[in-house]
Amino acid sequence: MASTDLSAPPGRFPPGRLAFPHRDLTGIGKLARHEILYLLDQAEQWVALNRQSAKHTDLLGGLTIINAFFENSTRTLLSFEIAGKRLGADVVNMHAATSSVKKGETLIDTAITLNAMRADAIVIRHGSSGATGLIADKVDCPVLNAGDGQHEHPTQALLDALTLRHALAERGEGAEDFTGLTMTICGDILHSRVARSNILCLTALGARVRVCAPPALTPQGVEAMGVEVHHRFDDALDGAEVVMMLRLQSERMTGQFIPSPREYRHLYGLTSKRLALARPDALVMHPGPMNRGVEIDSEVADLAGRSLITRQVEMGVAIRMACLDVLTREARGVEGWA
Amino acid sequence: MRQVQALTITHAQLVTPAGVVDGALRCRDGVIDALGADVAPQDGDEVVNAKGKLLAPGLVDLGVFAVDKPAFHFGGITRAALMPDQSPPLDLPSRVGFIAKSGKPDLWVHPLAAATRGLEGRELAELALMQDAGAKAVATGRHWIADSGVMLRLLQYAAMLGLVVVTHAEDGGLVGEAAATAGEIATRLGLPAAPAVAEALAIARDIALAELAGARLHIRQVTTARGFDLVRTAKARGLSVTCGITPAHFMLSDLATADFRTFTRLSPPLRVEADRQAALAAIADGTVDVIASGHDPRGPEDKRLPFADAAPGMAGAETLLAMTLGLVRDGVMDTARAFALLATNPATLLGVPAGTLAKGLEADLALIDPDAPWIIDRRKMEATADNTPFDRQGAQGRVLGLWKGGVRLGASA
Numbered sequence: 001m002a003s004t005d006l007s008a009p010p011g012r013f014p015p016g017r018l019a020f021p022h023r024d025l026t027g028i029g030k031l032a033r034h035e036i037l038y039l040l041d042q043a044e045q046w047v048a049l050n051r052q053s054a055k056h057t058d059l060l061g062g063l064t065i066i067n068a069f070f071e072n073s074t075r076t077l078l079s080f081e082i083a084g085k086r087l088g089a090d091v092v093n094m095h096a097a098t099s100s101v102k103k104g105e106t107l108i109d110t111a112i113t114l115n116a117m118r119a120d121a122i123v124i125r126h127g128s129s130g131a132t133g134l135i136a137d138k139v140d141c142p143v144l145n146a147g148d149g150q151h152e153h154p155t156q157a158l159l160d161a162l163t164l165r166h167a168l169a170e171r172g173e174g175a176e177d178f179t180g181l182t183m184t185i186c187g188d189i190l191h192s193r194v195a196r197s198n199i200l201c202l203t204a205l206g207a208r209v210r211v212c213a214p215p216a217l218t219p220q221g222v223e224a225m226g227v228e229v230h231h232r233f234d235d236a237l238d239g240a241e242v243v244m245m246l247r248l249q250s251e252r253m254t255g256q257f258i259p260s261p262r263e264y265r266h267l268y269g270l271t272s273k274r275l276a277l278a279r280p281d282a283l284v285m286h287p288g289p290m291n292r293g294v295e296i297d298s299e300v301a302d303l304a305g306r307s308l309i310t311r312q313v314e315m316g317v318a319i320r321m322a323c324l325d326v327l328t329r330e331a332r333g334v335e336g337w338a
Numbered sequence: 339m340r341q342v343q344a345l346t347i348t349h350a351q352l353v354t355p356a357g358v359v360d361g362a363l364r365c366r367d368g369v370i371d372a373l374g375a376d377v378a379p380q381d382g383d384e385v386v387n388a389k390g391k392l393l394a395p396g397l398v399d400l401g402v403f404a405v406d407k408p409a410f411h412f413g414g415i416t417r418a419a420l421m422p423d424q425s426p427p428l429d430l431p432s433r434v435g436f437i438a439k440s441g442k443p444d445l446w447v448h449p450l451a452a453a454t455r456g457l458e459g460r461e462l463a464e465l466a467l468m469q470d471a472g473a474k475a476v477a478t479g480r481h482w483i484a485d486s487g488v489m490l491r492l493l494q495y496a497a498m499l500g501l502v503v504v505t506h507a508e509d510g511g512l513v514g515e516a517a518a519t520a521g522e523i524a525t526r527l528g529l530p531a532a533p534a535v536a537e538a539l540a541i542a543r544d545i546a547l548a549e550l551a552g553a554r555l556h557i558r559q560v561t562t563a564r565g566f567d568l569v570r571t572a573k574a575r576g577l578s579v580t581c582g583i584t585p586a587h588f589m590l591s592d593l594a595t596a597d598f599r600t601f602t603r604l605s606p607p608l609r610v611e612a613d614r615q616a617a618l619a620a621i622a623d624g625t626v627d628v629i630a631s632g633h634d635p636r637g638p639e640d641k642r643l644p645f646a647d648a649a650p651g652m653a654g655a656e657t658l659l660a661m662t663l664g665l666v667r668d669g670v671m672d673t674a675r676a677f678a679l680l681a682t683n684p685a686t687l688l689g690v691p692a693g694t695l696a697k698g699l700e701a702d703l704a705l706i707d708p709d710a711p712w713i714i715d716r717r718k719m720e721a722t723a724d725n726t727p728f729d730r731q732g733a734q735g736r737v738l739g740l741w742k743g744g745v746r747l748g749a750s751a
């Protein structure tokens with residue numbers, strides 16, 4: 001794979017802490033456009049490092065990062081763990097299933113406990129919207145949101161943006177941001193924190209975003225976030241340059257939202273035939289985990305040159321390295337940040 | 339605690355149903371003996387000079403979730419109707435009888451009988467026995483009764499007993515686990531949300547059933563434009579339908595829930611700004627009959643949680659009066675009507691001889707400085723918990739003195 005260096009020229013961002021004046025990363029909604037671009041730019045060095053055989057630095061040597069996951073996760077947890085380890089930090093994973101959360105300890109008490117262990121950064125995933133912000137208020141170190149309920153999943157949106165930026169650059173369509181790009185996000189928008197973070201991130205970077213879902217899975221008022229709302233997938237796909245598919249989040253559904261997976265595929269499954277409605281070389285994305293044969297067909301998911309799904313995973317490690325680096329600069333006494 | 343010495347409060351602005359009049363009020367043996375411009379203290383009376391401040395009926399707070407005497411007294415509340423959502427629920431005569439005596443002598447608690455056993459919405463509770471034990475009305479509790487057949491039988495039975503049925507107006511099927519009103523704010527926050535029309539659906543059904551049963555229906559909180567329209571129409575048709583609201587819903591919109599402030603997690607949830615404006619219009623045009631605190635003190639174990647996991651409710655007793663007087667200052671209504679909503683109407687609904695400054699009624703009195711400024715500060719509250727959504731807001735209106743049955747409470751100025 002070609003190594004594309006999209007690093008910012010010097011002077012593009014304000015110096016030191018002014019480039020990213022946040023202690024925590026709780027959501028894209030709290031970031032300005034230039035702060036998003038800064039994180040993307042900061043990730044480039046890690047994209048390059050991760051493609052070498054020796055993928056280790058000691059930048060965060062001696063720091064302790066706790067991944068506190070109150071909700072099951074495979075790829076995000078692994079991605080954060082690898083990111084921390086490649087930066088040389090001591091990474092500890094806490095799984096809710098084996099923690100005292102099961103014994104009735106409150107979220108706040110857990111946060112205070114983690115804080116007392118003097119973590120240098122805490123990565124939180126929790127099933128309730130706003131949980132990360134609640135913990136951030138109670139601890140002394142940076143908190144990174146790895147997904148809170150149906151609210152936000154900021155590193156996912158950042159890694160999607162980074163993936164897209166690379167893919168477009170390789171096609172010779174690279175630009176500073178996504179101005180003019182038409183992107184369709186289809187799936188369970190109502191229950192998806194990935195959709196919310198991506199809508200915020202992509203619109204901040206200038207993309208035209210369409211969301212597509214059956215009415216019951218379309219959150220009321222989502223058009224106020226600056227997106228076009230569609231219920232018919234064929235219309236939503238028309239001329240789209242990027243198609244992002246989301247899975248049905250059955251674990252967050254109370255009651256029935258769609259009659260059956262088969263019927264869902266009939267209306268909203270991304271098949272090769274449907275993909276042909278988008279721009280001829282349209283790119284395909286999916287944050288995973290995929291339900292092949294439901295929201296996306298295997299031949300689309302594995303479409304060489306157009307499916308970015310594995311690339312998203314790759315970029316995930318780089319973006320998380322960038323976030324951990326940037327957010328721990330104050331603690332590490334980096335000049336201009338401490 | 340009985341009144342032993344007659345009391346005359348002079349130089350007061352008396353808040354009467356006809357308006358605010360300068361004069362004095364005399365009470366004896368716990369009841370109001372005389373009031374008006376020509377009333378003067380008699381020999382042996384204790385005399386209090388009101389120095390031109392408002393003398394109003396003590397507030398009658400219809401629908402609180404906890405008996406919280408210091409907070410009630412701070413807020414000028416002398417009677418509170420307690421919701422049946424207690425642990426255990428007020429669904430037995432013995433529990434109702436206990437509660438009916440619990441606040442005396444300095445606070446009268448009027449229990450609202452649980453409409454159904456365990457508040458489960460299935461079997462009617464022993465309403466007649468609870469009425470004899472002191473229940474002043476019947477309430478469905480924090481939720482509506484989903485089964486329309488049960489609801490109809492409840493209304494018919496309560497109508498026979500002459501009891502008002504106090505309902506919660508949210509269609510449970512639409513609401514589910516929702517913690518917010520569907521719309522832009524809930525979508526941005528990713529909160530489980532229900533459409534605002536859940537309220538109108540419940541109100542429409544309950545009005546239809548109440549009409550069929552010939553029952554008196556009081557919808558404890560109406561919070562949406564469509565809900566107010568339904569109540570307005572029902573009243574115009576002469577039905578015995580009344581409704582209430584709490585200050586949160588006329589002061590705040592769902593914008594206040596941004597940043598996941600759990601003190602703004604309420605039931606029903608905060609609505610959009612247009613609904614808040616509709617609430618102000620409904621207060622102004624007489625559609626709303628009662629303003630209540632909905633007092634529901636909740637400690638950190640219920641509130642220091644992610645928004646959707648937190649318990650709904652606010653500690654409202656201390657801010658009820660000041661927030662309502664704010665509407666008077668804003669020209670939404672006059673002082674006399676404010677106290678109709680805070681005291682007279684709820685007393686009438688409960689059928690208790692109080693809530694109005696009138697000869698022969700209980701001498702439950704609040705001496706109020708309607709202009710006294712103060713800052714609402716959750717760290718300095720009298721309530722058993724600090725969950726006010728109005729923290730750090732400025733307010734005007736303080737209680738200077740409070741009398742229950744002619745006896746002065748506490749040692750306030």
